[in-house]
Amino acid sequence: MSDLHYESLLIRREGLTRDLPEGDNEDLRWVTNSATLIFGDHEAVLVDTFTTVAQNEELIKWVKDHNRRLTHVYLTHGHGDHVYGIGQLVEAFPTARAIGTSGTVAESRLQAREEYRDGFWGRLFPGQIPVPVLPEVFEDDHFMLEGHELQIVQTGHTDTEGTTILWVPDIRLVVAGDVVYNETHMYMAESTPESRMEWIASLELVKSLDPINVVAGHKYPGRTDDPATVDDSIQYLTDFIEAERTTMTALELYEAVLRRHPRRANPGSLWGAAKKIKGSPITLPRK
Numbered sequence: 563m564s565d566l567h568y569e570s571l572l573i574r575r576e577g578l579t580r581d582l583p584e585g586d587n588e589d590l591r592w593v594t595n596s597a598t599l600i601f602g603d604h605e606a607v608l609v610d611t612f613t614t615v616a617q618n619e620e621l622i623k624w625v626k627d628h629n630r631r632l633t634h635v636y637l638t639h640g641h642g643d644h645v646y647g648i649g650q651l652v653e654a655f656p657t658a659r660a661i662g663t664s665g666t667v668a669e670s671r672l673q674a675r676e677e678y679r680d681g682f683w684g685r686l687f688p689g690q691i692p693v694p695v696l697p698e699v700f701e702d703d704h705f706m707l708e709g710h711e712l713q714i715v716q717t718g719h720t721d722t723e724g725t726t727i728l729w730v731p732d733i734r735l736v737v738a739g740d741v742v743y744n745e746t747h748m749y750m751a752e753s754t755p756e757s758r759m760e761w762i763a764s765l766e767l768v769k770s771l772d773p774i775n776v777v778a779g780h781k782y783p784g785r786t787d788d789p790a791t792v793d794d795s796i797q798y799l800t801d802f803i804e805a806e807r808t809t810m811t812a813l814e815l816y817e818a819v820l821r822r823h824p825r826r827a828n829p830g831s832l833w834g835a836a837k838k839i840k841g842s843p844i845t846l847p848r849k
């Protein structure tokens with residue numbers, strides 16, 4: 563049996579929330595997405611794609627440079643910045659099946675709708691969003707790569723509903739999608755007090771696999787795939803929960819979390835969540 567290896571491609575893009583309060587984090591107002599290729603001697607599996615046509619063209623070139631037959635594109639969850647490249651990828655690699663769980667496909671279907679594709683993403687990246695193609699629903703909980711098992715682990719509601727990670731036991735690799743974040747503000751805008759607890763439980767589950775490498779869907783360039791990012795993500799959620807409980811306004815929540823995590827990339831994600839959870843940024847009288 564051949565050995566498996568993995569490599570990730572990181573591409574930086576503008577964040578989605580761009581009306582941030584003034585602060586000394588202007589150099590951090592961007593976010594990096596990752597796509598990961600797991601490969602043996604002859605075949606490869608790609609995990610996740612990118613947002614724009616140009617980014618996905620770069621991804622295709624990078625995959626081709628690996629000279630392996632692509633068998634699958636696995637989508638960890640249905641957010642547009644992970645699934646919008648499916649059409650370009652399956653066209654470039656006709657041997658590959660794009661697959662996801664029913665939860666991933668349901669969210670992808672939502673993100674393919676006009677209000678998301680054109681109204682939301684298209685407004686932030688005008689003329690750059692590909693024509694959405696849905697992954698096929700994959701019913702099984704694993705698939706194979708050159709005799710090695712790739713296991714799909716359901717992680718419930720983390721940064722959105724119906725998320726997953728891909729676990730490769732033979733090389734103790736977790737490709738974590740948006741369950742784990744690497745020195746980047748976590749996307750809390752779709753979370754509720756209940757789902758934040760669910761997210762922590764899923765991170766505990768990732769930890770219990772005892773991985774050697776954990777690739778985060780959003781990763782600060784230059785960082786390693788240290789499994790300590792799982793604990794960091796638990797800490798971020800714990801701090802967010804505490805800050806949400808002890809603050810009144812969006813600005814207070816934003817500043818409270820920033821105080822504990824001042825150098826993570828993409829503070830816009832935190833500001834977007836703070837506004838959504840606390841309402842418009844006006845100062846309310848304290849009780």
Ligand SMILES: [Zn+2]
Nearest residue numbers: 641721722740
């Ligand atoms: Zn996501």
